[in-house]
Amino acid sequence: MGQNPTPEADFTAAVDFEKVQQEPKFQELRRRHRSFVFPMAIAFLLWYFAYVLLADYAHDFMSIKVIGNINVGLILGLLQFVSTFAITMWYVSFANKKLDPIAAEMRSELESAAVEPQAGEKN
Amino acid sequence: MLPLTTTTQAETQVGEPWLNITIFGLFVAITMVIVLRASRNNKTAADYYAAGRSFTGGQNGTAIAGDYLSAASFLGICGAIAINGYDGFMYSIGFLVAWLVALLLVAELLRNTGKFTMADVLSFRLKQRPVRIAAATTTLAVCFFYLLAQMAGAGGLVSLLLGIDDRLGQSIVIVVVGALMILYVLVGGMKGTTWVQIIKACLLIAGAFVMTIWVLAMYGFNFSALLGDAAATAGTTDILNPGMQYGASETSKFDFISLALALVLGTAGLPHVLMRFYTVPTAKEARKSVVWAIWLIGAFYLFTLVLGYGAGALIGPEVIEAAPGGVNSAAPLLAFELGGPLLLGLISAVAFATILAVVAGLTITAAASFAHDIYANVVRKGQVDADGEVKVARRTVVVIGILSILGGIGAQGQNIAFLVALAFAVAASANLPTIIYSLFWKKFSTQGAIWSMYGGLAAALILIAFSPVVSGTETSMIPGADFAWFPLKNPGIISIPLAFFLGWLGTVLDKRVEDPAKQAEMEVRSLTGVGAEKAVDH
Secondary structure, rough: OOOOOOOOHHHHOOOHHHHHHHHHHHHHHHHHHHHOOOOOOOHHHHHHHHHHHHHHHHHEEEEEEEEOOOOOOHHHHHHHHHHHHHHHHHHHHHHHHHHHHHHHHHHHHHHHHOOOOHHHHHH | OOOHHHHHHHOOOOOOOHHHHHHHHHHHHHHHHHHHHHHHOOHHHHHHHHHHHOOOOHHHHHHHHHHHHHHHHHHHHHHHHHHHHHHHHHHHHHHHHHHHHHHHHHHHHHHHHHHOHHHHHHOOOHHHHHHHHHHHHHHHHHHHHHHEEEHHHHHHHHHHHOOOHHHHHHHHHHHHHHHHHHHHHHHHHHHHHHHHHHHHHHHHHHHHHHHHHHHHHHOOOOOHHHHHHHHHHHHHHHHHHOOOOOOOOHHHHHHHHHHHHHHHHHHHHHHHHHHHHHHHHOOOHHHHHHHHHHHHHHHHHHHHHHHHHHHHHHHOOOHHHHHHOOOHHHHHHHHHHHHHHHHHHHHHHHHHHHHHHHHHHHHHHHHHHHEEEEEEHHHHHOOOOOHHHHHHHHHHHHHHHHHHHHHHHOOOOHHHHHHHHHHHHHHHHHHHHHHHHHHOOOOOOHHHHHHHHHHHHHHHHHHHHHOOOOOOOOOOOOOHHHHHOOOOOOOOOHHHHHHHHHHHHHHHOOOOOOOHHHHHHHHHHHHHHOOOOHHHHO
């Protein structure tokens, strides 16, 4: 990117990113983002691999019929769909409420700071 | 699938080839008009590679579904469920859950830090030249294997759908598919490609939905009754339980874990999927794209569960396996069973459209990677204007198109699942570790990226080369030889952790320290979207 300057790159050339990185507001944004996505990623991967191991090694358990011909394996498989949809909706609502407002605020601050360099000093 | 008796041949040679061709021709004509209209404003590199970042999250999400639901997904998974039952279903779960990696860890941050290609992100704060070359190499490798799989699949499909069995006829069809794809990508760029994918996704999902309702209605919307009938037709209730395919031995069980790992970590490293995130204006739209994609892909895989068992119940595994096209013929045969030649024609046209759209998406990704990463940034060191870059990209499209036509003709009859699994394993080993490290690990260095990408790529390729897929068994690529010492068909369980380890080792052993200002810039950009959001204003 650095070798191929674009209008976007020029626009932020005046921004001191190292300073922005140390700002409490940015630290808070990063903390919120990471403290949601990391535990969630670990949780769904564990749940997925628990399912994979059960389907792979616990055939008898997965073959127990629950309702009619629908067995434990099918229900756990469909629950993977449910959990995927649920995590998706959870993340979207989290990001809309907790991440987007800070990101938008910082963005407009940095943009106005780039237009008027003095304004950036207040942060 | 060669030993066919003449009676099964007569029974399974279904539908009217000319009807299939006509419906497919209509699809091509309609999409071509849309592509021409959509591409009138293709001027800048951002127009050509990223559709001017003009798509909404909903449109892009539909296009992602169109890109992701390849013929392997539609025909392959329906067939796998019809024949192997539950084990086929496990594939679709891996393909779906993988999207959470893209949603939570990759999509938005990537949208905020790159412009056109995966290499933009990976080389952002590391040394440009070596990292770009490595990222372009892995991108081209993944695209190449995926392309081969799709082209080989196109050849196999026609034997069923158009009644063209001989090698020459199939080769001609591959040439036609390849030529159409070149035309779409050349004329339409990313905008045209995206529209082809959107139209195809709508047709595919609508078609699968109608068939699903149809099958369920035949069983009074009682899924349990459908399962019972599938077990009765198959003659065994094993089809409802896990283990029919992967439960055979301890090795095959372990192989499934390896495959599951490659599937779940591969999606977020597929370059043609990553590139789609650049076609939207903001990170929020990138997030919406993934959400749309997850809903559409999830719904589609639920349909395939019904369709797969429906094909198993109404047609039966033995008939499917004996049909030309084998396992892949389950969905088309079910369409014929339900709606006669017309529905078969529609579903066949959708299947062709599927291959066309996926191939177009892969081609533009490979061309962008070559023109933007290798030509503009490495060969010309950034001293080239956007027009020159797009010109190179267009030429690359033609070269890649011709290569994939030749490769597709050569790969006829090859194991398609092997090629797709290879693409996923390479993506998960060579790309994902570096993507995750560069987005989240402050100390990550150029040496770590290089070691991880080349190490992951080499490990995946070497392990595949010495696996039973290439030699040692009757179904191998080279059945006569036996130089397989790696017991698993999928290398993921070794190559993915190895690539993560190499990324860490390369970094801690690196004497060079990366520029902290660049790291700060990347982190601030990735989370706030500063700079990137203005990219719409052209």
